[in-house]
Amino acid sequence: MKLPGTACIAFLMLCACAANAQVDAVDVEEVLSMADARADSVPPAPPRDLSARDHIGDNDSGDRISVSWTLSPDDGGGEADVLGYLVMRSEAPDARGDTVGVVPAGTTRLVDDTAVPRTPYYYHVQAVDSVNLSEPATFGPVEGRSSFWQPRRTSVFVLMAVFFAMVITFTQLAQKGASLFIRRIPGLNAIEEAVGRATEMGRPVLYVPGIGEIDNIMTIASLTILSHVAKITARYETPLIVPTARAVVMSAAEEVVKEAYAEAGHPDAYNPDNIRYLSDAQFAFAAAVNGIMLREKPAANLYLGAFWAESLLLAETGFEAGAIQVAGTAMVSQLPFFVTACDFTLMGEELYAASAYLSREPKLMGSLKGSDWMKALSIALMAAGIIANIVGWTAFVAWFETQ
Amino acid sequence: MAELFWTTVGAILTLSIYSFLYKDNPFYKFAEHLVVGVSAGYYLVIYYWNYIDPNVATPIFLLRVGDESIGFMSGQWWMAFIPGLLGILLYARFFPKIAWVGRWPLGIYVGGYAGLGISPVMQARVIRQLGANGLPLAGVDDPMAGMTNFALGIVIFAVTTYLFVVKRSIGAGNKIARVGAIVLAAVIGYAGYVVLTLLSNAGVVSMTNILLVIGLLGTLSYFFFSMRHRGILGGLARIGIIFLMVGFGASFGYTVMSRISLLIGRVGFLLHDWLHLVD
Secondary structure, X not given: OEOOHHHHHHHHHHHHHHOOOOOOOOOHHHHHHHOOOOOOOOOOOOOXXXXXXXXXXXXXXXXXXXXXXXXXXXXXXXXXXXXXXXXXXXXXXXXXXXXXXXXXXOOOEXXXXXXXXXXXXXXXXXXXXXXXXXXXEEEEEEOOOOOOOOHHHHHHHHHHHHHHHHHHHHXXXXXXXXXXXXOOOHHHHHHHHHHHXXXXXXXXXXXXXXXXXXXXXXXXXXXXXXXXXXXXXXXXXXXXXXXXXXXHHHHHHHHHHHHHHHHOOXXXXXXHHHEEEOOOOHHHHHXXXXXXXXXXXXXXXXXXXXXXXXXXXXXXXXXXXXXXXEEEEOOOOOHHHXXXXXXXEEEOHHHHHXXXXXXXXXXXXXXXXXXXXXXXXXXXXXXXXXXXXXXXXXXXXXXXXXX | OHHHHHHHHHHHHHHHHHHHHOOOOXXXXXXXXXXXXXXXXXXXXXXXXXXXXHHHHHHHHHOEEOOEEOOOOOXXXXXXXXXXXXXXXXXXXXXXXXXXXXXXXXXXXXXXXXXXXXXXXXXXXXXXXXXXXXXXXOOOOOOOHHHHHHHHHHHHHHHHHHHHHHHOOOOOOOHHHHHHHHHHHHHHHHHHHHHHHHHHHXXXXXXXXXXXXXHHHHHHXXXXXXXXXXXXXXXXXXXXXXXXXXXXXXXXXXHXXXXXXXXXXXXXXXXXXXXXXXX
């Protein structure tokens, strides 16, 4: 195959700009300086033993394919006029396809990291001299596939396996009736006191499950506590108002409260109008809840779930209205406001522990105990990391690097 | 003219919401109901055009994903149809006889998200934090040393003042003795700062890393529910709650600062955009 000399060099420059190869782009000045100005009518010999395979590496998502070949006989020998190799990729064996990269002479591999996973490709490699391109060497089809095992995430697998083993063990112990100790959490006793106070005053209880979506773990924990609170309010026949900011959370809250009232033996006392969807908009929700606090005058406000900037708006308004307030969230940025404005606050994991503490359900107890001992393991691993740093064993700390 | 009208509407609604600071009143009620209603309508449109239309309606009825045509009963079609059907089943709760059907999509939704979240949360919030907290306690260059040692000097001064003046009542009834006790506490605090700085500069200790490790140990101990907080665990838990409260105080102050800036923005809107009283 013959190409005009300047067109060939311009082509190489274009390929160098367009390529996205792992190997360094061709230095155009170097190419020009190496170019043989004499006219050359003989194309170089093509590269040999071309092969391509799925590239296996750390965090491989199947978008990499390794292409390798043996040098053209005219690269460093024979005509000795090979300047580089042009690597192209197509989805059909006869199609020319797209340029993947241009590599200088002497290079025998290239990693294509632009492949679409599970797409069969054909790779074509041509040797290039100052004027001509060799006949293409073609190999294919080859597909990129993500690695089943990601070596860098072994630590995630091991620690997750340990955690699951702990949770399953403690869950089975709880199901067999073993006594699993959980220390007293002060804020939880306050919930019952708050509901009792509302009953004495003849005013409702306001339960805000946060503004998180149903897939938020804080919302799920909040709904578990809502079940417990609903049973108490059913027993005392105290109205329970549950404003929500998400439609699916409202559906779940309705189910939880209805079931709790039925279990408490007061299904007739359940009022679906008290489970209200207000608004998805954060501050519209806060404005509406503030309105409920001032107009319906609940004696107890329970804020348990995921909150953002509206937390202080709610807590301050409730304080001004004179209600007893118990809050619980794992949002670190909002805890200061709840600690300041509420009578009791469940911080972080106390919210998750509350659901197990109140319900004593074996699965919840098992997960709480499992996470507790995972914390103990974390402390031990951290101490080991400090010692490893002191003695210079960096491989131990590097094992936790997952990227 | 239109801009002046809508700016005035915005200003009136702003003042209506602020009137809540005095007490509940019809203006606040009107603004509250308006924002709740408008947001409900707004989000309905947003959710339809951003989620239902591209992910369900267009693939199923127009057989198109973006600009790409897909075939009837092709993989893309099924991937839109099944979740769409599950979403419609959620509405079964409005019909008492088949309300139980609505629990299935809810269960799939909650369970699916919980399961998908386990690995990334474990990786980002546990494993990588473990790796980052295996810190050397000495012999490292500590860029935060100056600030840490100064803060510790303040803490030493405060604790010493408490011990002298409050606990031991030095200077009770004698102002000069009390002032002397506070000055002595300040000298002790400064001496502590100097000693820590010398040790940090010599690379003997890295106070920042030591504080971080102690704070982390204490906080983890505070959230340990399987044992009563007594003895060593109780002491560590107490240290942990102190660290938590210091952190909360800093976060509170920082957030109040940002909320004040929001207020400045609103007052700027009223005085500049609406009344043109300021530049």
